[in-house]
Amino acid sequence: MFTPLDGFPPGAAGRYDDMASKTSVRTIIGVPLTPEVLLRIGGIHRLPVTPAGFDPGGAWVNAYRIFTCHGYIEDGNQNVGELRLERVPGAGADGFRLKIRCRIVNSEGAVQFLDAEASCRTDELATLASWRFTSRFEDVHGNPLPDLNTAGSGSVATGVIVTRAGGEPRKRKAPRPVTSDWGLFEAVGRLTHEGPPPPQFDLLEGLSLPRTGHRIFYRGVYRAKGNGLTPMHWFQQIGHGLLPYDYWLDGRRRLQVAVMHSRAWVLDNRAGEAVDARLRQIRRRKDRG
Amino acid sequence: MPGCARSAGERIVDKMAELSRRDFLGAGGAAGVLASGCSSPKPVPPNIVLFLTDQQHADTISALGCRYAQTPALDYLAGHGTSFANSYCADPVCSPSRSAIFTGRMPSETGVTGNGHRIRRGIPNLGEWFSENSRYETIYAGKWHLPRTYQDHIAGFRVLPGGIGGQGNLGDTCVAQACEGFLRNRAGAAPFLLTVSFLEPHDICEWLRLNMRNPDDLRYPEIRQQLPPLPNNFNYEAIEPQVLSRRRQQNEPFRGHWDTEHWRYYRWSYYRHVELVDGEIGRILRALEDTGKLDNTVIVFTSDHGEGLAHHQMVRKSSSYDEASRVPLLISWPGQFPENRRDTARLVSGTDLFPTLCDCAGIRPPSRMRGRSLRPLLEGKADDSPGQVVTEIPVNIGRLVRTDRYKYVTYAGDPVDQLFDMVADPGETTNLAARAAHAATVTEHRKLLRQWEAHLDPAPNQPHADAWWRRS
Numbered sequence: 001m002f003t004p005l006d007g008f009p010p011g012a013a014g015r016y017d018d019m020a021s022k023t024s025v026r027t028i029i030g031v032p033l034t035p036e037v038l039l040r041i042g043g044i045h046r047l048p049v050t051p052a053g054f055d056p057g058g059a060w061v062n063a064y065r066i067f068t069c070h071g072y073i074e075d076g077n078q079n080v081g082e083l084r085l086e087r088v089p090g091a092g093a094d095g096f097r098l099k100i101r102c103r104i105v106n107s108e109g110a111v112q113f114l115d116a117e118a119s120c121r122t123d124e125l126a127t128l129a130s131w132r133f134t135s136r137f138e139d140v141h142g143n144p145l146p147d148l149n150t151a152g153s154g155s156v157a158t159g160v161i162v163t164r165a166g167g168e169p170r171k172r173k174a175p176r177p178v179t180s181d182w183g184l185f186e187a188v189g190r191l192t193h194e195g196p197p198p199p200q201f202d203l204l205e206g207l208s209l210p211r212t213g214h215r216i217f218y219r220g221v222y223r224a225k226g227n228g229l230t231p232m233h234w235f236q237q238i239g240h241g242l243l244p245y246d247y248w249l250d251g252r253r254r255l256q257v258a259v260m261h262s263r264a265w266v267l268d269n270r271a272g273e274a275v276d277a278r279l280r281q282i283r284r285r286k287d288r289g
Numbered sequence: 290m291p292g293c294a295r296s297a298g299e300r301i302v303d304k305m306a307e308l309s310r311r312d313f314l315g316a317g318g319a320a321g322v323l324a325s326g327c328s329s330p331k332p333v334p335p336n337i338v339l340f341l342t343d344q345q346h347a348d349t350i351s352a353l354g355c356r357y358a359q360t361p362a363l364d365y366l367a368g369h370g371t372s373f374a375n376s377y378c379a380d381p382v383c384s385p386s387r388s389a390i391f392t393g394r395m396p397s398e399t400g401v402t403g404n405g406h407r408i409r410r411g412i413p414n415l416g417e418w419f420s421e422n423s424r425y426e427t428i429y430a431g432k433w434h435l436p437r438t439y440q441d442h443i444a445g446f447r448v449l450p451g452g453i454g455g456q457g458n459l460g461d462t463c464v465a466q467a468c469e470g471f472l473r474n475r476a477g478a479a480p481f482l483l484t485v486s487f488l489e490p491h492d493i494c495e496w497l498r499l500n501m502r503n504p505d506d507l508r509y510p511e512i513r514q515q516l517p518p519l520p521n522n523f524n525y526e527a528i529e530p531q532v533l534s535r536r537r538q539q540n541e542p543f544r545g546h547w548d549t550e551h552w553r554y555y556r557w558s559y560y561r562h563v564e565l566v567d568g569e570i571g572r573i574l575r576a577l578e579d580t581g582k583l584d585n586t587v588i589v590f591t592s593d594h595g596e597g598l599a600h601h602q603m604v605r606k607s608s609s610y611d612e613a614s615r616v617p618l619l620i621s622w623p624g625q626f627p628e629n630r631r632d633t634a635r636l637v638s639g640t641d642l643f644p645t646l647c648d649c650a651g652i653r654p655p656s657r658m659r660g661r662s663l664r665p666l667l668e669g670k671a672d673d674s675p676g677q678v679v680t681e682i683p684v685n686i687g688r689l690v691r692t693d694r695y696k697y698v699t700y701a702g703d704p705v706d707q708l709f710d711m712v713a714d715p716g717e718t719t720n721l722a723a724r725a726a727h728a729a730t731v732t733e734h735r736k737l738l739r740q741w742e743a744h745l746d747p748a749p750n751q752p753h754a755d756a757w758w759r760r761s
Contacts, residue, residue: 030501030545032508070455071498080453104463107439110450112463135466137450140441148449148470166473167579206462209568212359215511238509240359241564243458243496261458262495 026072033069033259035232035248036224041077043067043264046228050252056189057122061086062255064185065271066104067264079278080105082271087186095122095129100182100207103275109140109282116207118180124191124198125216126183130155133207140283152208165208176212177201184216184245185265188235189253193218205242214239222248232256334425334650335622336586338577339484339642341390342566343383343432343457343491344606345592347376347615349563353631357517358560362571363619366590370621371630371667376637377691378594381606381613382683383491384434386593386639391415391435393643393658396681397757400748403684405436409748413655415643416445416482422652424479428471431464431486446484455495457488458565465569472576482646485573490562493596496555497604501541503551516553517560522716523552525601529720530703532686533601533608540604552599559598583623587649589642590619601717607682609689609698609707610717614680622649626667635666636691638678657746679741685753690734690741697722697734701756706731 031037038044054060064083070076081104088097102114116133120126132153137145152165161174179187180203191198202212215238222234230250237245243261250256258265268274349355352364353372379389384404385396391414396402400409408414414435416427429446432438439452439460449467453460468485475481507513527534537543542552570590577583593616597603600612607613618637620626640660647654648662666672680689687700696717698707708722708731721727742757 028498028501028541030498031504032499066459068453068456068459069495069499071495076455080456080459104453104459106451106460106463107454108441108450108452110463112451112466135470137467137470139450145450147474148467150466150470150473165469165575165579170575205568209462209572211568217511236509238512241561241568243558243561243565244509261492262499263456263459 026075029069029071029073032246033262033264034224034246035222035229035257036226038067038257038259038264038266039224039226039229041069041073043069043077044226044229044257044266047250047256048267048269050250050254052252054252054254056186056253057089059087059089060254062185062267063269063271064258064265065268065274067266069262069264071262079274082275083182083185083265084271085182085185089122095120095126096186098126098183098186100133103272105275105278105282107282109279109286110145111138111142111279112136113138114206116182118183118207120179120183120186122190123177124187125177125179125201126187127177127179127201128154128156128183128204131180131204131207140279140286154204154207163208174202178204180204180207181242181245182207184237184247185255185258188216188247188249188255191216191218191235193233203239209241211239211241214242333478333585334423334480335625336480336582337425337482337646337649338573338586338588339482339646340570340573340588340590341387341431341484341486342590342592343486343488344493344594344596345490345563345566345617346559346596346598346612347374347617349490349560350617350619355560357556358563358567360563360567362567362574363590363617365571365574366588366619366621367629367631369623369628370588370619370626371632373618373620373635373637374631374633375635375691376591376616376618377614377639377678377680378592378616379639380681380683381594381608383593383606384436385681385683387434389639389659390591390593390642393640393654393660395640395659395679395745396683397685397747397751398657398659398745400751401435402681402751404434407436414443414445415484415646416443418445418643418647418655419482419650419652420445423650425650426477426479426481428481428483429486430468430471430484431461432488433486452488455492457490457492457562461487461489461566461569465572468573469576472573472580472582475580480650482650485570487566487569489566489569490559490596492565493555493559493562494605496558496562497541500551500555500558501545503545503547507550507554512554512557513550515557516550517556519549519552519556520598520600520716522600522718523602525716525718526720528705528723529707530687530698530700530705532700532703533610536607537602542602542604555604556599559596585623587622587625587646588620589646590617591639591642592616593639609680609682609687609696611696611715614689620645620663620667622667627669632666634693635672635674636676636678636693637663637674638680659745677737677741679738685751685757688738688742688757690738692734692737695730695734697731697738699735699738701753708734 066081084101086099100116104112118131119129134151154163219234232248235247248257352367378386380396388399388401419425430449451464451467594606644654644662648664706722709717
């Protein structure tokens, strides 16, 4: 379906920490992000090998490096954050718990920390039962900014969503199953590859923003050329409020890469180190003035 | 106050989460329209929230007729205020337009005629002016681009963290959550001026680069029936200045040899970018409501410029066509301004925002404002609108003059001018400039432009200065 990047120089690393052009030549990528494209622009170096016995419905921890692309091969592509998901099966009556930690480094070095925990049902969409989250910020020097903290929680039961973020709780109808973007990172590992796709659903982006009318589809096996890229199972998700998502899983059904538009989540045990490196780069730039 | 306060139980999340456009308009029509004269003075100056998106086409709000995007937050603002159908940016490119919004002066005066420049010394920005002339706490979050896209320090403002260059889909969430935290934790009694400057839907620029090649097939086949049609002015009369033709040829659709379906897929994707930022606006509106601030807050929503969106086979901005130069503008003030009004007659400029916000805050604006306060208009009072707006085209290479009926466009050094009858031909498909029957109209608009230019105070060392300020 997609034209390979013939003649595309492999291994160009995305090292830049801001949007200023570091080179006089900028080549438009021209095609959407896929594992093959990410490999060639430095978003993927080598994906971790999933150990035998990995059970997508069991206990696991997956760490993802958040890589962003400006649309050029040579310039503007950078690691901006990390996402850590921990699946704890059987905790609570609702199915499993998903523990989420997310760290985002902004252009001027301020860091946002998102911590969340969701109780999810062990159904095909990891629908939400209850959740809580906090958001906090630190400036470029690591000083906390407590007047920007927020926290929230919520629950879904009998077709009603209740959310709390300060003030009175808000209630609204939930005519469709409700999951979350992070929950789908878990659910794709258990989704069937045969039969009809799951029904239309809604999701809470970041456990706080409603996005409606989504569907997810299995696309078959994705075969890419590239060092360390084994055949992957491929899903696509479309709906309102978001650009489409693409998910690629290895043969053991572990989510290796997810992409929405120009942002990629890449399975990487050293995601935290990449984010630390970016933060150091920004601090050095600021120290130089 | 009867007729002015929102009805009991009417909360933003209910409106935004459940109501279809039809339901919303029905509810708004029955209960949301206020009689003129609902303008009892409030005991303290209002808070002000200025929402600024980047590269948002004027016709992307579902409550105002867009069928291809769901925008519940913007629908709420449209239903609780006034929307302006003929709002023009001062310059259809990021930094110049933003310089005009934040100073009330034209880009040729601020010295920001292209991206990445500072505002000319001696011209105060909105935050500086409010800080020096009022008790307002002035806060800025998000994209600034005067000169850098994101900055830790902006004169006159406390800057909240958030924003990632080229990544509105990620950075805007950080911006919105920082603003949400500010609102939910704020305990002070002094009013605030909060500017929330989002990057989306500007991310369509990255989309264009990642989708330049025309694919063999639609990437997401299930959306085929949802693809918006091409706009009516996709085809156009190709009598236009060379700079417009060259821009079109350099853009991705022509380089990538797009077919009709790929053009429509681009439009479909653009509306998803609009929905992305609408969600973040909703986050902040909910925070205002939860903290009891909504009823005493002036809310202004606009964008720095528009987006080609396949009109005239254009993408992005920088052109004089309406898709790039016309922008959405919504203004609300509960209990002060009537609600659910649509103004399709008056011409409004990005330079009008600064004096309008000063008027709402009860402070005098700086001298040499090029726009006027829209407050009398918003309150339904006598209208002294000038009947024309001028937009400068980057980098100071062109001008458009929009009057009630016509749009006249001229580019320095180009023999082809444009004249469009905006009543009979709102899509700007037929250029009348060279037709003898319209010679007098062209002459009249050139005179209006000269008169406009004569009273400006242009910054020194402007490109193409001879074209505008030294003509006899």
